[in-house]
Amino acid sequence: MTRTSPFAESLFSRIRLDLACGIGLLTRLPINGLLSARQRAQSGPWPLARSLWCWPLVGGAWARSPAAWHGGWKPCMWPPCPPLGWRWRHRAP
Numbered sequence: 001m002t003r004t005s006p007f008a009e010s011l012f013s014r015i016r017l018d019l020a021c022g023i024g025l026l027t028r029l030p031i032n033g034l035l036s037a038r039q040r041a042q043s044g045p046w047p048l049a050r051s052l053w054c055w056p057l058v059g060g061a062w063a064r065s066p067a068a069w070h071g072g073w074k075p076c077m078w079p080p081c082p083p084l085g086w087r088w089r090h091r092a093p
Helices: 011-027 037-041 050-076 082-089
Strands: none
Touching: 011 037, 011 050
16 A cells, blocks of 8 residues: 555646645745645645655756846847946946
8 A cells, every 4th residue: 555645636736746845945936826725724744755856847947047037138139127228328428
C-alpha cells in the first residue's frame, strides 16, 4: 500500500501542489492562488521531497523572467526605465 499526501486528490491536484511548493520555496511569491480550497484548509506538512521534479522548471522560468522583460522593451527602442532614459538623453548642457 502506498502512502499519499493528505492534500492529494488527483494527479492534477498533486502537480498543482508540487508547483506551489516549488514556487513558494524558490521565489517566495504568495502561492495561495495555486491551491484549491481543500488544500488551503489542510494543515499537514508540505511535500517538499516530492516536489523536487519541478524545482529546475521553476528556477529556469524565474531566471528567464528578466530576459523576457528586457526582450519586450528592446524592439520598442526604449530604455528599461523610460523616464530615466528621457532625462539622460535630453539634459541641458
